[in-house]
Amino acid sequence: MRQAIHHLHVHARSRGLVDFTAQVREFVRETGIGTGLLTLFCRHTSASLLIQENADPSVRRDLERYFDAIAPEDPQRYEHDTEGPDDMPAHLRTALTQTQLSIPVEFGGPVLGTWQGIYLFEHRRHASTRDVVLHLIGE
Template sequence: MTEWLRQQAVRTGLLTLFCRHTSASLLVQENASPSARRDLERGLARLAPEGDGYEHDDEGPDDMPAHLRAMLTQTSLAIPVIDGELALGTWQGVYLFEHRRGPQRRQVALHLIGE
């Protein structure tokens, strides 16, 4: 994403990201410590646990919990672009959070407005 942004040659603007799936989400979170991501994943698992008797389990026991976790987070982000860079804080990074057990093929749409 950072390389793509550089190629656009936009100095000032707004980058919108959209996750095209219902069981994954986009988050801006701490990028300094891997323990922060692990704690976030554990917290979401407590809020939407597997094996809680969900009706919607078409793709397995992680199906509905993944949808709930995506519902509790975000599927789109809007991040300012300043001097050609994402205007993120020192400890911020953009993450695609996968809420299913196994690896999935995911798409994120990018839309950039600026000059």
């Protein structure tokens, strides 16, 4: 049994979904581990991780509009505003999604469906570089 760990820096220009599937595939390939379990962990409380459709960009736009509706920016709505009016909605969006994913690895690559991609979901308006830890265990 072998293990590999890597910190991947994912840059988001603004709020929305950033596809980083290619970087994940590259990490898995470079480890030489053929079969195992890949864990991805986002080390932030205002960004999250999703496995989502990667073929039709309207899916991502619809997701972003949905989260704007259920966790809107509204200074009258929230007590917490330490880092600005988009801070508390970002925390709510993260609470409704996830900061960790587990993906099986087979034949030296992550086992994803035909139309699945791995995304960082940035919930803040400003550009940010997020740290995602990749941990692969297997053989």
